Amino acid sequence: MFLLKLVYVFTLSLTLALSAHSTAIERRDANSDMTQYIKIHNDLRKQWNATALIWNTTIANNAQKWANNCSFGGSGAPYMGENISAGYGKKYGLLAALQGWANQNSTWNASNPKASAFTQMVWKSTTQLGCAVQTCNFNSSSGYDAKGNSALYFVCEYWPAGNIVNKGAAKPYAQFSTNVNAHAISSSP
16 A cells, blocks of 8 residues: 555655646747847858847737737837747757748848848848747648647847848838848858
């Protein structure tokens, strides 16, 4: 009987510990990942000859408020640039989300510029960054279908905003030539 009670207490303790650990993972906020967000952005920006970004907690808090809504799409935050990404599965996380944005550099064409998550990441006049992540249960009507899985929803906001298109101007994409280099500089010696 004593052994049975001991096994029960051990099992209950282990269950509570794992439950607390699981809750902590799901409730993590972007500030705990701040170093990764900054490093990934700044490594890419260095390759494109843009100055390093600094972390802005107020911007990160705004990104977290939007992520908490679990509404897949732009927040419409005034004066902010924004990148969003969602995914699920064991291989999807912060690195995969940001790498997805960075990989859009393969479609960058300086003679025919288009706004993208990549161009926002390397936009030279952007100086501050704040990011967030939330676990969401998206459905097909939300704009992202996680097919019944919980998805990680990443939101990064940038100040001042990049991807500036002057609609109606003779050269609406003129700011792209100033803010996104035509060619990345080599990071090898």
